[in-house]
Amino acid sequence: MKGLLRAADAFAAGDSGVKRGRMASLFEVMTGRDIAVVGPIILLGSPGAGKGTQAKLITRHYGIPHISTGDILRDNVSRDTELGKKARAAMEQGDLVADDLVNGMVADRLRWPDAQRGFILDGFPRTVAQAEWLDKELAAESRRAPVVIYVDVSYNQLLQRLTGRRTCPVDGKIYNIYFQPPLKQGVCDVCGTQLFQRVDDTEAVISERLKSYERQTLPLVDYYNRQGRLRRVNGELPVEQVTQQIFRAIEGGAAAAND
């Protein structure tokens, strides 16, 4: 594993030794005589499970983009684009945005050049219909099937995680006033900008988001389990330990993909 992770670090740093022979959604890292394959990676889990926190660490490690449908939608809402206008009401109520809108948005993002070597999907798919669409899209583009990481956190931890979350608007760094407070209250450690609280992190909206998750997203655990793609990690451990489990799960998926 260390070999792959070192090689992945080298790749992220722009080092050579990377085979890019075919147009695939993966990047391949030469490790001696073996070629290890990483991604695409799907982070699955309830609101507040730590998907965004972990995605940022995976991106830094492997040098593949973090594609968060929630972030893209929030950006569209704040710029009041056509997409943002259509998504706003559902997001404010804690409901899911319509599948066709989100699928189209993801299809566009996957065509960016940076996603050709691999990518991490955070918050997508979120319904069985989205997962079926993604399977077809990946197959149509001759990309590999995903490694699905299920970040498992019990219900009673989620409320504190969500009500305590604060985010930096400049670099996207995520804090928590209970578990990961900034050094100076309300201010980003990295850039000194004032942190903000997401508008959907109120108790009323959180309750709706958790209901949507149980009804529409939890069935994806079965969906990917049946495909043999699901890797479950314990999301209640400290952040660094969750990250280590995820790296091992990705490596397991990579090994299976190379068998």
Ligand code: AP5
């Ligand atoms: P989205 O932005 O995807 O929100 P979410 O899924 O509800 O997930 P969160 O961002 O709330 O949580 P997270 O798992 O990323 O946790 P985080 O790392 O921040 O979606 C928002 C909305 O957009 C949806 O409600 C929907 O309307 C719409 N939408 C998005 N995608 C869609 C789709 N595919 N289809 C339809 N609609 C869609 O961590 C949370 C907190 O916990 C932080 O404070 C963090 O510091 C803390 N924390 C993290 N890890 C740990 C740890 N190990 N220990 C202690 N604390 C931790």
